[in-house]
Amino acid sequence: MASDHVDVLIVGAGLSGVGAACHLRRDCPDKTYAVLEARDAVGGTWDLFRYPGIRSDSDMFTLGYSFKPWTAPKAIADGATIREYVRETAREYDVQRHIRFRHRVLRADWDSGTARWTVHAQRTDTAETVVLTCSFLFACTGYYRYDEGYTPALPGVDAYGGRLVHPQHWPEDLDHSGRRVVVIGSGATAVTLVPALAERAAHVTMLQRSPTYVLARPSRDRLADALRRWLPAAAAYPVARWKNVLLSTATFQLSRRAPGLVKRLLRRAAAGRLPVGYDVDRHFAPRYDPWDQRLCVAPDGDLFTAVREGRASVVTDTIDTLTAHGVRLTSGAQVPADIVVTATGLNLLALGGLTLCVDGAEVDLASTVAYKGMMVSGVPNFALTLGYTNASWTLKADLVAGYVCRLLRHLDRTGQQVVTPLSPDDDARVPLIDLRSSYVLRSLDALPRQGVRAPWRLHQNYARDVLLMRHGRLTDEGVRFSRATAPAPRPVPTRPAARR
Numbered sequence: 001m002a003s004d005h006v007d008v009l010i011v012g013a014g015l016s017g018v019g020a021a022c023h024l025r026r027d028c029p030d031k032t033y034a035v036l037e038a039r040d041a042v043g044g045t046w047d048l049f050r051y052p053g054i055r056s057d058s059d060m061f062t063l064g065y066s067f068k069p070w071t072a073p074k075a076i077a078d079g080a081t082i083r084e085y086v087r088e089t090a091r092e093y094d095v096q097r098h099i100r101f102r103h104r105v106l107r108a109d110w111d112s113g114t115a116r117w118t119v120h121a122q123r124t125d126t127a128e129t130v131v132l133t134c135s136f137l138f139a140c141t142g143y144y145r146y147d148e149g150y151t152p153a154l155p156g157v158d159a160y161g162g163r164l165v166h167p168q169h170w171p172e173d174l175d176h177s178g179r180r181v182v183v184i185g186s187g188a189t190a191v192t193l194v195p196a197l198a199e200r201a202a203h204v205t206m207l208q209r210s211p212t213y214v215l216a217r218p219s220r221d222r223l224a225d226a227l228r229r230w231l232p233a234a235a236a237y238p239v240a241r242w243k244n245v246l247l248s249t250a251t252f253q254l255s256r257r258a259p260g261l262v263k264r265l266l267r268r269a270a271a272g273r274l275p276v277g278y279d280v281d282r283h284f285a286p287r288y289d290p291w292d293q294r295l296c297v298a299p300d301g302d303l304f305t306a307v308r309e310g311r312a313s314v315v316t317d318t319i320d321t322l323t324a325h326g327v328r329l330t331s332g333a334q335v336p337a338d339i340v341v342t343a344t345g346l347n348l349l350a351l352g353g354l355t356l357c358v359d360g361a362e363v364d365l366a367s368t369v370a371y372k373g374m375m376v377s378g379v380p381n382f383a384l385t386l387g388y389t390n391a392s393w394t395l396k397a398d399l400v401a402g403y404v405c406r407l408l409r410h411l412d413r414t415g416q417q418v419v420t421p422l423s424p425d426d427d428a429r430v431p432l433i434d435l436r437s438s439y440v441l442r443s444l445d446a447l448p449r450q451g452v453r454a455p456w457r458l459h460q461n462y463a464r465d466v467l468l469m470r471h472g473r474l475t476d477e478g479v480r481f482s483r484a485t486a487p488a489p490r491p492v493p494t495r496p497a498a499r500r
């Protein structure tokens with residue numbers, strides 16, 4: 001980076017931040033940009049999580065970027081392959097040299113006079129403060145805390161004599177071979193971990209308070225495999241991508257319109273993979289409707305296979321207390337455990353903890369309204385990436401990055417510098433994330449709200465959003481374009497920061 005002012009400053013070098021940088025390179029090659037990343041590696045989620053079996057639960061034809069075909073054999077891929085895909089993309093688009101690693105962004109101040117953000121970051125290795133300015137700030141910070149996952153208070157935890165582990169920080173030295181493992185939780189992480197651990201453990205118990213919908217899906221995509229045999233990757237990829245988009249949209253819509261039917265189908269599919277006489281209703285039939293929470297995926301039915309073969313079991317009960325040797329349940333049953341894994345979820349964190357100020361006033365995100373699910377009312381020249389909750393994250397991340405590039409080109413074309421989202425006239429608001437999972441409910445208060453109509457309402461529907469974000473108008477009642485009111489100052493002087 002030659003200067004300490006850039007046109008676009010991206011925060012975060014995960015799937016979204018790298019994707020955003022590639023979009024800039026493709027659509028706005030004349031714009032200067034930098035990426036500030038708190039960690040010392042590219043990949044975000046796919047670099048952080050290292051627990052056994054770590055994998056996507058979306059298919060990679062939709063979790064992959066629109067502009068870079070997914071060519072690995074498996075559609076539901078392991079963490080290491082996804083990490084390498086993100087890194088390879090960063091290399092191909094020359095993103096690496098724009099990234100400043102170990103820079104945690106703490107605060108960004110917008111000044112309307114100069115139409116610039118002044119961004120304060122702290123180096124995680126030296127604690128040095130680094131200041132940059134930018135014209136557009138793009139938060140690709142993911143949605144959860146990196147330093148610690150969510151662990152509820154566990155009674156008796158001090159008495160427990162075995163190893164207690166959270167999947168967000170899996171110890172490299174932990175050998176679970178021949179051990180009895182209890183995995184507390186029933187979300188995607190537990191559903192991933194249980195069959196993976198059961199390959200070598202003496203036995204794995206998935207201990208859940210209440211069940212989750214688990215759907216067996218093939219880990220390979222037959223249509224994509226067939227297409228890839230005959231067509232170049234660049235032609236096969238979009239077909240497989242759209243097939244999966246349409247399939248997941250149809251499943252979601254059917255779940256919303258006929259939840260009873262989908263419930264019965266999911267129950268029947270689970271029962272067909274479990275032993276005869278298995279208590280499917282107790283362990284695999286949730287009280288809530290499908291897609292009130294994310295559906296969990298078992299690639300090739302691996303969880304059901306582990307249960308059927310007796311290597312894993314599911315217990316639906318509550319914890320009375322941890323004991324020296326395992327877990328005692330409210331029912332009085334004891335589950336012995338050499339290792340207890342708390343697959344109890346994430347702590348949501350808006351904007352990676354960064355504070356926004358506009359003309360000296362701190363932005364209270366909870367009182368803002370999201371515009372098209374990617375900008376925030378009253379906050380100029382700022383966008384954030386929040387992926388879909390009912391489909392792959394990257395589908396939305398790609399659209400948001402493409403839209404930011406359209407906005408930047410529009411500003412240049414019209415000789416303006418500032419784009420500011422406005423609030424809707426009415427007071428009707430709904431939560432930004434339409435899921436009832438406890439990790440979402442715990443954190444909704446820290447996020448912007450949505451309006452009830454376009455352009456303040458997120459569709460959660462990729463096909464509709466493609467029309468809106470790729471082809472829709474940039475000027476509408478929800479946004480104001482303007483010029484800066486004062487000439488741009490000279491860049492803020494800073495000491496040059498070391499790069500990886």
Ligand SMILES: Cc1cc2nc3c(=O)[nH]c(=O)nc-3n(C[C@H](O)[C@H](O)[C@H](O)COP(=O)(O)OP(=O)(O)OC[C@H]3O[C@@H](n4cnc5c(N)ncnc54)[C@H](O)[C@@H]3O)c2cc1C
Pocket residue numbers: 011012013014015016017036037038039043044045046049055056057058063103104105106140141142143144146189351352353354385387391392393394
């Ligand atoms: C275990 C797991 C499995 C998942 N599987 C799927 C799946 O199958 N399909 C799906 O659609 N979604 C899935 N998700 C959601 C997942 O997070 C997204 O798919 C995607 O990886 C998000 O990418 P991101 O770049 O937006 O965020 P992240 O991957 O979280 O990356 C954010 C980056 O920003 C950096 N950062 C954050 N705050 C700051 C700051 N203040 N300053 C500097 N840098 C900062 C972080 O260090 C990180 O590198 C999964 C999530 C988890 C935890």
